[in-house]
Amino acid sequence: FFALYVASFTFMYIALAMTGLNLMTSFSAVAASINNLGPGLADVALNYGDLNNPAKWILCFAMMLGRLEIFTLLVLLSPAYWRK
Numbered sequence: 240f241f242a243l244y245v246a247s248f249t250f251m252y253i254a255l256a257m258t259g260l261n262l263m264t265s266f267s268a269v270a271a272s273i274n275n276l277g278p279g280l281a282d283v284a285l286n287y288g289d290l291n292n293p294a295k296w297i298l299c300f301a302m303m304l305g306r307l308e309i310f311t312l313l314v315l316l317s318p319a320y321w322r323k
Contacts, residue, residue, distance in 0.1 A: 243309050243310075243313070244273075244309060247273070247301075247304060247309060248269060248270075248273060251269045251272075251273065251297055251298075251300070251301050252265050252266055252269045254297050255268060255269060255294055255297055255298070258291055258293045258294045258297070259291065259294075260282065260290070260294060261281065261282070263280055263281040264279070264280070264281040264282040264283055267279035267280035267281060267283060268283045268287070268290075268294075268298055269298070269301055271283070272298045272301035272302045272305065273301045273302070273304055273305040274305055275302070275305050275306060
């Protein structure tokens, strides 16, 4: 579980950084979204409205991943699930 959590956190952190956000904003936005913590730091301290659309989609996926638990969501993405 821990390795999967760290891998998904790192992947979303890098994806957000590639959308043009600075590293502090990317890290705090992913941490707040995947853990359902609440406010972030830097550019997302007040709200997420100023983020670009790809960043919002990544954070929506992070929120679903954190809310539904990682394993539940990854089962839906597994090819073995859809073969049955």
